[in-house]
Amino acid sequence: MLLGRDPELGVIDRLVDEVRASTGRALVLRGEPGIGKSALLDHARRAGRGMRVLRVAGVEGEAELPYSALHLLLRSVIDRIGVLPEPQAAALRGAFGMEPAAGADRFLVGLATLTLLSELATELPLLCLVDEGHWIDTASADALRFAGRRLEHDPVGLIVATREHREHDRSPDHARPFTDLPVMELAGLPHDAATALLAQEAPELPARLRDRVLAAAGGNPLALLELPKTVGDEDPSGTDPLPISERLQHAFTGQIDRLEETTRRLLVIVAAEGTGELGTVMRAADLLGVPTTALAEAEQAGLIVVTAGSVRFRHPLVRTAAYQGALFTQRQAVHQALAETMEGSDPHRWAWHLAAAAFGPDERAAAALERTAESSVRRDGQAAAVAAYERAAQLSQDGAAQSRRLSAAAVAAIEAGQFQRAEGLCDAAERLTGEPLVLARLANTRGRLEFERGSPRVAARLTIDGAAKIAVEAPEDAAGMLVVATYYAGHGVDLPLASEAVAILDTLDLPADHDFQPYMSQARGFHKIITGEAADHAMFFALRPTSVWEQTWTARVLNVAGHASAALEMSMAMVAETRAAGLIGHLANALFHQACAQALLGRHQAAAESAEQALTIAADTGQGSVATYLRGLLAWLAALDGDDQRCVAYADEAIRYADDHRAPPSAADATWALALLDLGHGRYESALSRMENRWRSWLYSTAWARSTADHVEAALRAGEPGIAARLVGELEADIGQHLDPCGPSIVARCRALVSPAEEAEHHFTTALKPGACEDRPFERARTLLAYGEWLRREHRKTEARVQLRAALELFQRTGAKLWASRAQAELRATGDRSVTRAPAESSLIGRLTPQELQVVRLAATGATNRDIGAQMFLSPRTVAQHLYRAFPKLGITTRTELAALDLDL
Numbered sequence: 020m021l022l023g024r025d026p027e028l029g030v031i032d033r034l035v036d037e038v039r040a041s042t043g044r045a046l047v048l049r050g051e052p053g054i055g056k057s058a059l060l061d062h063a064r065r066a067g068r069g070m071r072v073l074r075v076a077g078v079e080g081e082a083e084l085p086y087s088a089l090h091l092l093l094r095s096v097i098d099r100i101g102v103l104p105e106p107q108a109a110a111l112r113g114a115f116g117m118e119p120a121a122g123a124d125r126f127l128v129g130l131a132t133l134t135l136l137s138e139l140a141t142e143l144p145l146l147c148l149v150d151e152g153h154w155i156d157t158a159s160a161d162a163l164r165f166a167g168r169r170l171e172h173d174p175v176g177l178i179v180a181t182r183e184h185r186e187h188d189r190s191p192d193h194a195r196p197f198t199d200l201p202v203m204e205l206a207g208l209p210h211d212a213a214t215a216l217l218a219q220e221a222p223e224l225p226a227r228l229r230d231r232v233l234a235a236a237g238g239n240p241l242a243l244l245e246l247p248k249t250v251g252d253e254d255p256s257g258t259d260p261l262p263i264s265e266r267l268q269h270a271f272t273g274q275i276d277r278l279e280e281t282t283r284r285l286l287v288i289v290a291a292e293g294t295g296e297l298g299t300v301m302r303a304a305d306l307l308g309v310p311t312t313a314l315a316e317a318e319q320a321g322l323i324v325v326t327a328g329s330v331r332f333r334h335p336l337v338r339t340a341a342y343q344g345a346l347f348t349q350r351q352a353v354h355q356a357l358a359e360t361m362e363g364s365d366p367h368r369w370a371w372h373l374a375a376a377a378f379g380p381d382e383r384a385a386a387a388l389e390r391t392a393e394s395s396v397r398r399d400g401q402a403a404a405v406a407a408y409e410r411a412a413q414l415s416q417d418g419a420a421q422s423r424r425l426s427a428a429a430v431a432a433i434e435a436g437q438f439q440r441a442e443g444l445c446d447a448a449e450r451l452t453g454e455p456l457v458l459a460r461l462a463n464t465r466g467r468l469e470f471e472r473g474s475p476r477v478a479a480r481l482t483i484d485g486a487a488k489i490a491v492e493a494p495e496d497a498a499g500m501l502v503v504a505t506y507y508a509g510h511g512v513d514l515p516l517a518s519e520a521v522a523i524l525d526t527l528d529l530p531a532d533h534d535f536q537p538y539m540s541q542a543r544g545f546h547k548i549i550t551g552e553a554a555d556h557a558m559f560f561a562l563r564p565t566s567v568w569e570q571t572w573t574a575r576v577l578n579v580a581g582h583a584s585a586a587l588e589m590s591m592a593m594v595a596e597t598r599a600a601g602l603i604g605h606l607a608n609a610l611f612h613q614a615c616a617q618a619l620l621g622r623h624q625a626a627a628e629s630a631e632q633a634l635t636i637a638a639d640t641g642q643g644s645v646a647t648y649l650r651g652l653l654a655w656l657a658a659l660d661g662d663d664q665r666c667v668a669y670a671d672e673a674i675r676y677a678d679d680h681r682a683p684p685s686a687a688d689a690t691w692a693l694a695l696l697d698l699g700h701g702r703y704e705s706a707l708s709r710m711e712n713r714w715r716s717w718l719y720s721t722a723w724a725r726s727t728a729d730h731v732e733a734a735l736r737a738g739e740p741g742i743a744a745r746l747v748g749e750l751e752a753d754i755g756q757h758l759d760p761c762g763p764s765i766v767a768r769c770r771a772l773v774s775p776a777e778e779a780e781h782h783f784t785t786a787l788k789p790g791a792c793e794d795r796p797f798e799r800a801r802t803l804l805a806y807g808e809w810l811r812r813e814h815r816k817t818e819a820r821v822q823l824r825a826a827l828e829l830f831q832r833t834g835a836k837l838w839a840s841r842a843q844a845e846l847r848a849t850g851d852r853s854v855t856r857a858p859a860e861s862s863l864i865g866r867l868t869p870q871e872l873q874v875v876r877l878a879a880t881g882a883t884n885r886d887i888g889a890q891m892f893l894s895p896r897t898v899a900q901h902l903y904r905a906f907p908k909l910g911i912t913t914r915t916e917l918a919a920l921d922l923d924l
Contacts, residue, residue, distance in 0.1 A: 021058055022219075023212020028062060030203055034176055035066045038144050043170025045177040047152070047197045050205030051334060052271060053241025056180035059205075060148045063178055067146040071139060074147075077154030086114040088159035089132065092147065100131075102138050107131035114158070125158065129165030136166055137173045144174040152181030152197060160197060167200050207238020211884045211895040216240060218896055221247035225439070235261045237335045242267060260290060260339040271340035274320060283341070284349070285313040286322065290342035291353045291375070294368075295329045303356040351376050367391050374410055385414035389424060392431070401435035402601060404428075409444065422452035429464045436603030436640040442468055456493060459485040463500050466507065473643045473680035475511030479504045483520050494527040498535050501527075502542040502572070509549040510644075510684050512714075521546045538569065541576055548579070548758075551718045567597060567605050574612035578619070581721030581759025584794060587616035607637040607645050614652055619721065621796035621833040627656045627869030632891055644685060647676045651688030656869075658696035659797075661837030665868070666696050683714035690714070691726045698733050699837040706733035707742070721759035724750065724766070725798065731769045732805075743773050761798055764791040768802045771809070779809060797838075800829035804842055816849040823849065866908040874901040875909070 021028060027048075034044045048056045064072055075092040090097075097115070100108050110127035112118045139145050149155065149163065167177045179197050208216065213233055217224065224232065224247050236242035245267045275283060288303050289295075301311065314330070317323045322341075324331050332338040342350065354375035361369040370387035377384050392407035408428035415421035425448035432441035445461050445468075452458065462485025470478035486500035501524045508517035524539055570593040577586035590613035597606040610633030617626035630653050637646035654669035670689035677686030690713040697706035710730040715723065727746055734742040747769045754766055764786045771782035783806040786792075792799045807822035823846045830839035867875060870891075877887045884895040884902075891898070 021055065021062060022216050023208040024055065024059065027059060027203065027205065031059060031063050031178070032066055034178070035063060035070075035146065038067075038146065038174050038176040039070070041144075041172075041174045043173045043175045045167035045170055045200045046179070047200045047202045048178065048180040048205060049182070049202050051239065051336075052182060053239045053245075053267065053336075054205045054207065055240045056205060057150055058240070060150055060178060060180055063146065063148060063176075067144075067176075070144040070146050071142070072146045072148065075149055077149070077151035077156075082154045082156055084156055085158035086128070086156065086162070088149070088155045089128075089162050090115045090159075092149070092159075092163075093132075093135065096135070096139060099135065099139065103131055103134050107134055111135070125161050126165070128158070129162040132162045133166040133169055136170075136175045140174045144176075146176045147178070149177070149179040152179040155179075164197055164200060167197070207236075208240060208243075209238070211899055213238050213243060214894050215896040215899070216243050217247070218894070220244055225437070231261060235335045235339060239334070239336060242336055260293075260335070260342050262339075262343060267336060268340055268343060271334075271336050272344050274322065275337075275341055275344060278320060278322075279313070279316060281309050282313040282316045282320075283345070284353075285309050286317055286341035287345045287349060287353050288357070289317075289323060289330055289332065290338045291350060291372075292357055295331045297325065297328050297330045299357070299360055300330055302360045303353065306356040306359060307352065351378070367394065370407075371410075374414060377414055380416045381414045382416045382420075385411040385416070385420070385424070388414070389427075392424075392427065396431060401431045401604075402437070404431040405435055405437060405440070412447075418451040419454065422448040422450075422454070422457055425451070426457050426460045426464070430460065433464055433467055434602050434604045436606070436636075436642075438468055438471060438604070438641045455488050456496070459489045459493070459496065459500070461485070463503075466500075466504070470507050470510075471642045471644050473647065473676060473682060473685075475507045475509075475644070475680075475682050476513050476516065479507035479511060479513060479516045479520065482507060483516065483523065486520075487523055490523060490527060494529050495533070495535060498524065498527055498529060498539055499568075502538050505542040505546055506572075506575070509545060510682055512549075512683055514550055517546050517549060538572060541572065545576065545579075548719060567593060567600075567602055567609075570596070571605060571608055571612070574609075574616075578612055578615045579720045579722075579758070581619065581724075581761060583616045583619035586612060587620065590616055603636065603640060604642075607633045607640065607642050607649075609633075610636070611645055611649055611652070614649070618652065618656065620794060621829070623656055623659060623797070623834045624869055624872070627653065628873045628891075630656070631868075631870040632893070635893060635897070643676065643680075644682070647673045647682075647685040648688070650676075651686065651692065654689050654692035655695065658692045658699065659833075659835040659837060661696070661699055661840070663696060663700075666692055687714045687722065687726075691722075691729070694733060695729055696837075698729060698736075699841065701736075703733055703736040703738075707737040707739060710734075711742075719753065719756045719758050721761070724757060724759050724762045728765050728769050728801075731772060735772055740773065743769075747773050761792040761795050764802065765798060767791075768805060772805060776813065783809065796829045797833050797835060800826045800833070800835070800838065800842075803829065804838070804845065807842075808845055811845060811849050819849050820846060820851050823851075867905055871901045871905040871908075874898055875905050878902060 030046070034046055037044050048059055050056055060074070064074065073092050073095065075088055077088055081087040100111055103111065107127060107130055109118070110124055111131040114128045136145060136147065147163075152160070155163075163177065163179070166175075167179075170177065177200075179200070181197060207213070210233070213236065214229075217229060217232060217236075220243065221232075228247075232243070232246045236246055246261055275286065278286075284307065285300075285304055288300050288307070288309070292300050292303065301314070304311075304313070314323075314325065318325050322333060322337055324333055332341070345353075354372045358369055358372035358376055361372060363369075366387070370384065370391045373384040374381070374388055388407045388411035392404040392411065395401070395404035395407060405428050408424050408431060412421045412424035412428065415424060425444050429441045429444035429448065432438070432444060441464060445464055448457065449461055462481050466478040466482035466485070468478075469475075469481060482500050482504040486497040486504065490497045501520045504520040505517050505524075508514070508520060521543055524542060527539075529535065529539075570589055574586050574590040574593060577583075577589060590609055593609040594606070594613055596602070597609050610629045614626045614629035614633060617623075617629060630649050634646055634649045634653065637643075637649060650669040650673035654666045654673065657666035657669060670693050673689035674686045677683055677689075690709055694706045694709035694713065697703070697709065706729075710726070710733050713726070727750055731743045731746045734740070734746065747766075750766045750769060754763060757763065757766075759765075767782045767786035771779045771786065774782055783802070786802045787799070787806065792802070803822045803826035807819045807826060810816075810819035810822060823842055827839055827842040827846065830836075830842055873891065874887055877890065878884075882890075884898040887893070887898045888895045893901075
């Protein structure tokens with residue numbers, strides 16, 4: 020299967036079909052080295068099964084031997100020369116050296132070639148395939164071109180693959196044959212296909228290198244296959260192009276090697292400069308004694324394109340070949356000249372060229388790169404900061420500076436989502452230092468890594484120990500670490516560790532008006548929540564976050580407290596900021612908090628879309644902890660749809676991960692989701708069993724109130740009123756401590772469910788009073804459904820219909836299909852005949868997953884896979900996979916049909 024070559028394959032297939040139908044055709048495939056010409060010839064050979072196929076490949080060493088290629092092409096049928104008219108037979112034998120010849124008549128040889136091919140085709144349709152056509156000797160090329168122009172009446176096909184020809188190409192004439200036959204120019208693979216090929220051939224390539232490889236390859240299939248072999252796990256940085264393999268180097272250096280030495284040096288300058296600023300290139304060239312005429316020679320050779328003020332290579336791989344083909348000392352001299360040219364005008368690029376010119380440790384270059392890294396951090400260019408810090412460490416002259424820079428690189432790697440790389444940087448830095456502040460920074464980084472791997476207790480222990488060592492020397496840094504450690508310990512359900520973190524936090528000497536005090540107060544409040552104490556509501560609104568870390572913490576506690584609108588506002592700002600700044604290490608968390616807030620607000624479709632995007636990123640970056648929480652949330656959302664398969668798949672994976680890593684909070688939503696699914700389907704005993712065995716959410720949090728309400732309903736419907744009454748009592752006992760503004764309404768609904776008839780209605784009306792849960796449509800719909808069911812059982816069917824219709828409308832609006840079906844069933848039980856039995860999921864749109872639906876919506880607007888991927892943070896290949904899965908569900912097969920569908924998208 021050739022990815023991204025459907026149009027080209029179609030042309031070849033049509034040519035083969037026409038040859039079979041006795042219409043001869045010739046075609047030249049022209050393109051740069053590695054573009055896939057030989058692969059297309061292979062396809063032609065396969066398409067020509069049942070035909071006679073003759074194939075030859077030009078050889079550079081035989082390019083000057085007349086008729087050598089033609090002889091190789093026809094050698095298997097050379098015994099058939101005798102069928103030709105004698106003058107033609109004699110000319111062909113003479114050309115092949117089979118008998119003496121005074122001198123071959125090229126016209127007669129060409130005619131003999133055409134006649135022989137025609138005679139062979141009377142037996143079977145004939146396909147002639149010529150690879151490496153640029154190395155075919157001129158005499159053979161002339162004979163084949165002569166025949167190719169006269170094939171239309173015979174079942175003969177001729178396909179020649181040759182390199183691209185440029186107007187000022189100075190290669191010999193034999194490298195430019197077949198100029199008067201039909202030509203199909205081969206461009207690089209489309210981005211989607213290039214991405215898919217890279218994922219297929221190098222699935223283990225780190226995410227941070229994929230874009231660089233794709234950019235360097237320029238759609239060239241050979242480059243996509245070869246580049247991953249040279250970059251490995253390394254991350255080339257600065258102005259240097261990616262290294263290329265010997266195979267690629269050989270493919271792209273032929274034309275460069277034929278240039279004058281000064282012109283080759285100019286190409287190295289252009290390659291090393293990297294941005295295409297013509298003025299900078301020419302100033303550096305002047306410093307190195309390269310004349311301006313070299314620019315004209317390189318342009319005439321077709322290797323570079325020069326416009327007003329800029330110069331660029333015709334292909335990224337030409338740049339790489341020019342740079343890599345130079346000796347190290349030549350490259351070093353070029354970088355030194357570029358550094359001198361840029362000093363004082365471009366500190367960032369100056370620092371990188373200075374570093375590239377260094378032969379060994381160089382503190383001047385290291386300090387310059389460290390300043391560049393710090394500037395990148397301020398501009399939120401974390402990935403660039405990692406590379407700069409790491410290179411600065413390599414150039415450092417002492418171990419202390421090296422460890423400091425490596426630890427800073429590790430922090431930046433965490434921010435950029437490069438978790439595996441961060442661990443390696445921590446290891447390297449730790450071996451070089453005993454400095455407490457550096458070790459504390461490393462402990463903080465390692466704690467984050469352990470938490471993301473699903474080891475919250477280990478994360479808390481590392482972070483607390485690191486903070487304790489700098490509590491006096493750097494109390495602000497220690498405070499930040501201890502706040503995070505409290506969160507880690509809570510998720511590890513290790514109350515002693517959480518208490519230890521808060522105890523050290525209380526000893527820190529920070530002013531009462533310090534900006535960090537609100538976060539310290541929130542850590543104390545979070546500690547109270549996880550230990551079952553009452554927390555101060557006001558603490559959730561005391562924050563004014565500025566950094567992404569502060570936004571993360573704030574969104575987290577707002578969601579825990581059920582303040583969904585504020586959490587959504589904070590998390591949306593956070594998502595936008597992390598995307599714009601490339602803070603991939605925070606993006607999955609930001610999307611998770613956004614999805615949680617959307618789910619609370621009843622925006623279930625949007626929540627599923629946010630969560631699926633986040634899960635893709637978390638899986639890609641190795642953030643196992645947040646991925647588990649996301650699977651739990653997605654399982655809960657799938658339960659609302661009644662989608663057993665998706666719910667169970669997500670939930671099982673989340674529960675398994677939580678069990679393996681002893682982190683029960685991360686599986687709480689997953690277990691709840693399975694119970695909610697059972698409850699919606701009427702499997703009440705199973706629902707109750709799951710709820711009885713689940714990890715109880717933190718007291719007073721929104722999840723505690725909402726999941727306990729489901730527990731109450733499951734117990735009642737399973738015939739366990741005693742369990743239900745006990746749970747309601749627990750809820751009511753601490754009603755004043757509920758953090759969730761919707762908590763009192765949920766408790767009133769639960770009280771109504773367990774109360775006698777003469778009291779129940781009062782509690783239902785209390786739960787539905789104006790302002791109660793109005794921004795939480797799903798919870799309000801659950802109360803309306805419960806009230807409507809109670810009214811029906813009380814034989815007040817007319818009143819029941821009012822409540823049930825309101826519940827149905829909210830369930831449908833929020834996309835809770837399973838619960839909408841329950842409301843419909845209750846309405847039918849009241850005698851309401853206006854409700855049909857057609858479930859919402861029977862519509863075309865209802866067949867799509869949330870992410871498929873979002874992809875389809877964007878695709879219907881005409882957006883490309885690449886644009887959709889950029890918006891949804893997916894690879895174009897993943898977008899294509901979603902579309903291919905969605906099309907059969909929509910009853911279509913192409914994107915064109917999608918645009919014509921009459922769907923409410």
